[in-house]
Amino acid sequence: MITATKVKLYPNQAQRVLLEKHFGSTRFVYNYFLAKRDEYYIAHKGAKKSSLSYFDTNKLLTGLKKQYPWLYEVNAQSLQMSLRFLDNAFKEFFHNNADHPRFRKKGKDDYFAIPQYVKIKGNRICFPKFKEGIRFRGSEEKLSEIKDIRQIVITKDAGDYFCSIIYEVEEKPEKAPLSAENSVGIDLGIEKFATLSDGTAIENPHFIEKVEERIKRMQRQLSKKKKGSKNRRKLRLKLQRKYRKLRYTREDFFDKVSTAIAKRYDTIIIEDLNVRGMMQNHHIAKSIGDASFYAFKQKLLWKADKYGKNVVEIGRFEPSSKLCSRCGHLKRDLKLSDRVYHCDACGLTIDRDLNAAINIRKMGLIKVGLVRPEFTPVEKATSGLLGLYPYRQMSLVEAGSSEAQAEG
Ligand SMILES: [Zn+2]
Numbered sequence: 001m002i003t004a005t006k007v008k009l010y011p012n013q014a015q016r017v018l019l020e021k022h023f024g025s026t027r028f029v030y031n032y033f034l035a036k037r038d039e040y041y042i043a044h045k046g047a048k049k050s051s052l053s054y055f056d057t058n059k060l061l062t063g064l065k066k067q068y069p070w071l072y073e074v075n076a077q078s079l080q081m082s083l084r085f086l087d088n089a090f091k092e093f094f095h096n097n098a099d100h101p102r103f104r105k106k107g108k109d110d111y112f113a114i115p116q117y118v119k120i121k122g123n124r125i126c127f128p129k130f131k132e133g134i135r136f137r138g139s140e141e142k143l144s145e146i147k148d149i150r151q152i153v154i155t156k157d158a159g160d161y162f163c164s165i166i167y168e169v170e171e172k173p174e175k176a177p178l179s180a181e182n183s184v185g186i187d188l189g190i191e192k193f194a195t196l197s198d199g200t201a202i203e204n205p206h207f208i209e210k211v212e213e214r215i216k217r218m219q220r221q222l223s224k225k226k227k228g229s230k231n232r233r234k235l236r237l238k239l240q241r242k243y244r245k246l247r248y249t250r251e252d253f254f255d256k257v258s259t260a261i262a263k264r265y266d267t268i269i270i271e272d273l274n275v276r277g278m279m280q281n282h283h284i285a286k287s288i289g290d291a292s293f294y295a296f297k298q299k300l301l302w303k304a305d306k307y308g309k310n311v312v313e314i315g316r317f318e319p320s321s322k323l324c325s326r327c328g329h330l331k332r333d334l335k336l337s338d339r340v341y342h343c344d345a346c347g348l349t350i351d352r353d354l355n356a357a358i359n360i361r362k363m364g365l366i367k368v369g370l371v372r373p374e375f376t377p378v379e380k381a382t383s384g385l386l387g388l389y390p391y392r393q394m395s396l397v398e399a400g401s402s403e404a405q406a407e408g
Contacts, residue, residue: 001169002150007125007138009154009161015134018074019154019161022129025074026082026112027104032064033057033086034101051094054087074112075128081113110156118149118165125163127152136163139255145169158240173308176266180370183267185361187320187353188293191339194257195353197361205253211246218242250292254299262303269364270297271320272313312364324348325358 011019037052044050052060058080065071071079092098114127120143124133148168155162176182185197194202218239225232261268304311314320321341322334329345334352341355342348348355365371 001171002166003169004164004166005138005142005146006162006164007136007143009125009163010135010137011161015130016161018129019156021070022074022078022112022154023110023156024106025071026078027106027109028068029061029064029071029079030082030086031103033060033083034103036060037086037090051090054083057083057086075114077115077128078112081115085113111153113151113153115151118152120146120149125152125165134161134163138165139252141255141259158237158244160241160244172305175308175310178310178312178368178370179266180365182265183269183361183365183370184261184265185269185357185359185364186261186271187357187360188271188296189353192353195351195357196261197354197357199354201353202257205249208246208249208253211242211249215239215242215246250295251299254292254296258296258300258303261300262307262309265309267310267312267364267368267370268300268304269312269314269361270300271360272315312368314360314363314367320359320363321352321356323355323359325350325355325362 033052036057040052041050061079061083065079086101089098089101093100116128118125118127120126121133123135123137125136126133146165146167147170149165150168151166153164153166155164187195189195192201193204196202218235222232222235222239225235301311303309319330322331323329324331324341324343324346326348327343327346329343331341331343334341339352341350341352362371
């Protein structure tokens with residue numbers, strides 16, 4: 001299976017200059033041959049050979065380099081890759097109804113690819129013309145699984161340099177059997193990011209809130225700056241960086257949470273989120289957007305695949321928060337503001353989200369036929385995620401509610 005990871009590069013001054021040369025030269029070659037291919041097509045319309053192929057342009061490239069010797073300063077294979085990209089764009093145009101290839105612009109389409117001779121040495125990534133390596137930082141978990149690098153693509157975004165590493169990973173492990181014993185229900189929420197049926201509460205990280213606040217402040221500042229002014233441009237660049245940081249920190253958070261859950265449990269049960277439906281409630285809309293449930297779910301599905309685990313989705317309209325997780329009584333008048341669930345029928349008092357998570361687990365197990373609806377599944381005491389990731393173990397509002405599960 002081919003997958004990719006993106007790392008941030010920290011080039012020194014000389015490396016920056018050489019990177020810029022690569023962006024410029026690959027862009028030049030791309031645009032030059034884009035025009036050439038169009039010219040050729042117009043001149044040879046209806047002829048037996050009406051368009052230039054990748055190989056044609058590759059041959060012509062040799063002549064172009066003699067004409068513009070500065071093209072020799074960059075990795076020859078990156079120039080060829082530029083021709084490949086152009087060829088793909090034309091193929092998409094001719095065969096898949098894509099738009100006609102457009103000219104690459106400086107500052108907007110800054111990228112180049114390296115197809116061979118890439119090595120990672122410690123915290124440096126080495127490739128032709130950059131033998132001493134460029135310092136980088138990225139997800140250690142992802143980096144650890146890299147064995148066979150297929151290609152790298154260097155990009156520039158808001159003044160910073162990045163490298164996408166495309167590599168081969170080992171085949172996925174076989175799925176663990178669905179199991180009731182080693183299963184968990186997850187309630188995604190607004191107050192807390194997630195609550196697990198084993199009693200683990202995962203708070204929304206404060207550092208994300210902090211970055212969000214900073215972004216809001218900068219947006220207000222930006223609206224006051226004069227249009228087209230230097231200060232406005234500077235601030236906008238800063239803002240872009242902050243957005244990127246927010247995206248990365250959030251992704252990192254999702255990464256850690258989903259990995260911990262996927263490693264710990266064989267069967268993971270989650271609500272099929274209809275985010276749009278939930279968005280209709282104005283007050284919670286923002287938090288839901290922020291919590292990016294959807295992005296988290298994608299991550300969780302991916303991790304489950306990676307570790308050979310199962311994800312079961314249950315319908316969102318099943319009343320997971322209104323049912324009593326001990327006796328099954330339906331509490332119709334439960335309000336969104338009620339943080340504690342109190343059952344009038346059996347007297348259970350329990351954290352609202354934990355009650356929902358336990359119900360989600362049960363509904364999932366019933367759905368896949370691991371338990372019959374009339375029986376409560378056997379709850380094994382679990383160690384939760386403690387030790388895997390430093391989450392707070394939630395104290396139950398009323399001691400003994402988990403034993404109540406076991407009696408079933
Ligand atoms: Zn009850």
